[in-house]
Amino acid sequence: MEKNMKEIICPYSWDCGKIFDPQDLSKFDYNFIQSAVEKKMTFMIIHCPNCSREFKFDTIQWKSDEFGYSNPNNIVKKNEKTTKQLITILNKAKVEIPLSYFEYLISDKFEPQISIFPNEEDFILFNLNQLCEKINIEGKSYLTINQLKGFTDILMEFVDENFQQNQDLSYEELGNCLTIGSENTRILFVDNRDQNSLWIFHPDGGDIEKIALTLQNIVRKVK
Template identity: 40%
Template structure:
């Protein structure tokens, strides 16, 4: 394979062979080449930073889309937070809003057996701002940023997030995260829960729904 140059030339810029990457990245790259994917994320073996890579054009670009974290904001009341969401036309299912306001809301949920649990956003965390590819979004709306990044990298017809179109992905609401994985509500039925992988742009279904998450039995 052709060498890859780290796009962070300000403090790295190291040129390396793909065999120098760790095993997961190397395997992902081989899969991406076979599928002719045009958008993925890799890590520089020298500086360990994540960057955007196009295996077809063999081009690397610096990226800020990895594992976004909410910025600190002044503490607001539940009513103020809900007004903020309404003002920005973010429609969170009423049953879930009521759940977040209640004392029964959980800080996390085990989505897959024998894997790390996902942190579930509180109402305050939903409204905090995160950075996606240089643009600020409310945490609950961050998938709109990832959908835009996918569209810019692979075109509006990108199948990266299939079975979601980019417009459908952009309309989905994020409600939690685990490392570079984002838990979100399916915008098509407002109930099914899916996972978005920030490091590859892929989506993964879960067996959970918003209804079951609110109910008993999820820890």
């Protein structure tokens, strides 16, 4: 049954920021938001019907927020930490980066871009400093490298065990995996079970896919 819903504001105010009715959403997003309202979801991903970009939406506060896009007019200056300081941050968070990849991160052969799929945008690999930066997910703070824990805690509230049985990687296992890069909203991560397999997580639908490349394919440059 359809609900009377208020207008929504696109969060990308620098070049869109338009106000629209939920009925203006795509059919998929409109059905999704109706279901989310029923379930009182505080985290979902929908697309602005005007600029077509994805954004986060909270059906309780009826609030939209940026997701994967930042204002190009803002120049943010960040203080780079020393490798020793970054190691301290990782140790405190009990995060262990595979040694071969850690050596690659701190080497002069580290390359921030990597091609995953032919004819698609390159993924960006986070450097060591970026991996130790904090990201906010649903009001909780996580290091970029273990941000998957934040997403999976949310997903496990809405997905039953039968659904996860059809996946090669459960959300509980996913939460222990290490993020190493991204492309738009897609997250590139290392399978914690073998410290080598590479996968992609799609936050907008919770899908997980394994790719042909492995961590060793990346770090072989330092050999």
